[in-house]
Amino acid sequence: MLPTLIRRSGRSPWDDPFDFMRDNWARSVMRGVLEDEGVVGNYPVDIREDADHIYVDAEMPGFKKSEIEVTLENGVLTITASRERKKVDEQTAHLTERRFSRIARAFNLPNSVDESKVDAHLADGVLHLTLNKREEVKPRRIEVK
Numbered sequence: 001m002l003p004t005l006i007r008r009s010g011r012s013p014w015d016d017p018f019d020f021m022r023d024n025w026a027r028s029v030m031r032g033v034l035e036d037e038g039v040v041g042n043y044p045v046d047i048r049e050d051a052d053h054i055y056v057d058a059e060m061p062g063f064k065k066s067e068i069e070v071t072l073e074n075g076v077l078t079i080t081a082s083r084e085r086k087k088v089d090e091q092t093a094h095l096t097e098r099r100f101s102r103i104a105r106a107f108n109l110p111n112s113v114d115e116s117k118v119d120a121h122l123a124d125g126v127l128h129l130t131l132n133k134r135e136e137v138k139p140r141r142i143e144v145k
Contacts, residue, residue, distance in 0.1 A: 041102070041103040042103060043058060043059050043060065043081075043105065044058075045058045045059070045079075045105060046058075047107070051138060051139050052133055053131060054109070054110075054131040055128070055129065056079075056107075056127075056128075056129040057126055057127070057128055057129075058079050058105070058127045058129070059126055059127075060081055060103075060122065060125055060127045061125040062083075062125070063081045063083060063122075063125075064083075067081050067083045068080070068081045068122065068127060069081070070118075070127070072113075072118060072131075075108060075109050075110075075111065075113070076108055077106065077107045077109050077131075078104065078105070078106040078107075079104065079129075080102065081102070081104075082102040084101065085101040112137040113131050113133060114131070114132045114133060114134045114135075117132035118132070
């Protein structure tokens with residue numbers, strides 16, 4: 001969530017000039033972040049594994065399947081999502097925080113991942129990836145004679 005700047009009523013900007021400078025700096029930075037077309041946002045991801053698979057769960061709220069792209073190349077998993085920015089009538093908008101049009105993350109994967117066997121599905125705003133491990137790196141049980 002983006003920080004909200006609160007101005008206490010009855011205070012002059014000259015009561016504490018550092019508060020005034022911090023508030024104005026934060027406003028200008030956030031305005032630049034929100035209005036910049038090239039900004040790439042971030043999203044939370046969980047990664048876990050078992051003996052046979054690596055699982056990646058990435059939050060993608062509000063994105064459709066067609067807006068999400070997953071690539072796996074040279075051991076790097078990249079997840080990006082982008083959507084058209086909706087134009088907002090500035091005179092009727094009270095708050096517009098949903099401005100990111102593109103989000104992306106990239107992860108280095110271990111050599112044990114079989115890049116040809118990846119399953120991906122989107123459910124309830126969460127992208128679920130299952131990456132299979134190569135057979136030769138899976139733990140093997142050795143019979144003792």
